[in-house]
């Protein structure tokens with residue numbers, strides 16, 4: 001279920017985005033990837049699907065029925081991933097702030113890459129694979145990284 005304290009708005013540079021219309025507390029669930037599951041073989045991928053599903057296994061992705069697919073990436077996000085599919089606030093979020101998470105908290109794709117222009121001081125410029133995430137960032141996100149990646153890289 002989508003949190004009722006957010007709404008869809010147009011952003012200046014990144015198409016649609018999700019914004020807080022009330023104070024959100026650390027730990028609150030914002031939205032979830034609760035939609036169809038896709039695998040690499042059986043799916044006819046189009047750009048929309050390709051750019052909006054999240055990865056939750058080596059070759060499985062999931063879409064959302066609600067707003068989760070519209071939440072933009074930031075290299076200094078205010079949200080992260082809880083378990084596999086939930087977007088959760090990493091800190092208190094103020095009214096008017098854009099809701100963001102870091103796409104490498106779920107993705108570990110061998111070739112999908114996205115140029116990032118989030119404009120934050122921590123911007124990594126190109127994102128797409130948790131395997132490439134610097135150790136210091138992994139540490140910061142530890143409680144907010146998809147469990148499939150924590151399991152994969154624990155070995």
Ligand SMILES: [Zn+2]
Nearest residue numbers: 075116118123
């Ligand atoms: Zn960035």
